[in-house]
Amino acid sequence: MNRKFDFDTPVNRRGTGSYKWDIVKEDDVLPMWVADMDFQTAPAIINALKKRVEHGVFGYTQVPENYYNAIINWFERRHNWHIQRDWILYTSGVVPAMSCVLKAITLPGEKVLVQTPVYNCFFSSIKNNGCEVIENQLVRQGNTYIIDYNDFEQKCADEKTTVFLLCNPHNPSGRVWRKEELAKMNEICMKHGVKVISDEIHCELTMPGYTYTPFAAVNENCLNNSVTLNSPSKSFNTAGLQIANIICNNIILRRKIDRAININEVCDVNPFGPIALEAAYNDSDEWLDELKEYLYDNYITLKKFFETNLPNLKVIHLEGTYLVWVDISETGLSSEEAEEKLLKEGKVLINSGTMYGQKAGEGYLRINIACPKRTLLYGLERIKKVFVNL
The missing domain is CATH 3.90.1150.10 (Aspartate Aminotransferase, domain 1)
Incomplete structure (x- = not known):
């Protein structure tokens, strides 16, 4: 080839x-x-970073308006997801973003639902915020995994469960959740007053025949009941440049998250992360x-x-x-x-x-x-x- x-x-x-x-x-x-x-x-990313390095001054960084435009245009073009400028909060990585959102919308002692096996930092982020991990274990079916919805609902119905931490696409099972699966999980979550945090860091990396669906793009209920975390870092191999985004349409929730970002001092980014994101989403x-x-x-x-x-x-x-x-x-x-x-x-x-x-x-x-x-x-x-x- x-x-x-x-x-x-x-x-x-x-x-x-x-x-x-x-x-x-x-x-x-x-x-x-x-x-x-x-x-x-x-x-395109390498060239953009070279140009920035040649400038030679690496002071405190203001994220430009073009940064937000790059995100909005990328998800519109590639995934038919219509993001508004005000929904976007930037930070230094998806794991810091996860921790900030958990701090903003949970109280110590509450339970956070995950689908195991799952990315190991889910466990540490939940525990570091004083919350308890509760597992909805995925079910092996042949050479893939499916969701046990009865167990999922039982765990959501626990009065101490306030958040479902979703991995979409799922690491390490390799599942790319279908639109109807995402809608069903949210339906159960809303029934029991459970908010969804969707880690979508692997969103671009799909195999032939599979399509990533942003959780918040499934329907209005999913949009209104969720917070999305994403970054170009996995797809473009730029994790060391430390840039990620929290996307949330709920203004009250977003203010709490923004406060948590500032309290935890992950509100500033380096000069290279925003440039890399723009080059990735605009030209790659x-x-x-x-x-x-x-x-x-x-x-x-x-x-x-x-x-x-x-x-x-x-x-x-x-x-x-x-x-x-x-x-x-x-x-x-x-x-x-x-x-x-x-x-x-x-x-x-x-x-x-x-x-x-x-x-x-x-x-x-x-x-x-x-x-x-x-x-x-x-x-x-x-x-x-x-x-x-x-």
């Missing part, structure tokens, strides 16, 4: 302060864990479309490799994200035993499923496939070496 952009050439990230690559000191360990990509970001559609094709090809490569070489590893169907959820229960190893064995014997770092829920994640691993194909194949061979005789 002829591509305009290069995703095949490896970029040496060691010694750059990379959390993904430099946290493990052994040079022979291959990291396939934390959710950032091993690709250079879109050329083509790069993103090619990236998604490359990620899908990597997913198919991994799936075929396991089917051929390690049929006891069952790959959960990937609808979105670049994080593959793999059932390793037939190996006889626990998730943490497998993680340790892969690191010691295979020199490959992969996340234990229990990071995403002790019960819901047991028997699984999460593998990051956002890397050049040769790197992926290298990692798969290391996994094979460890698991082939189990």
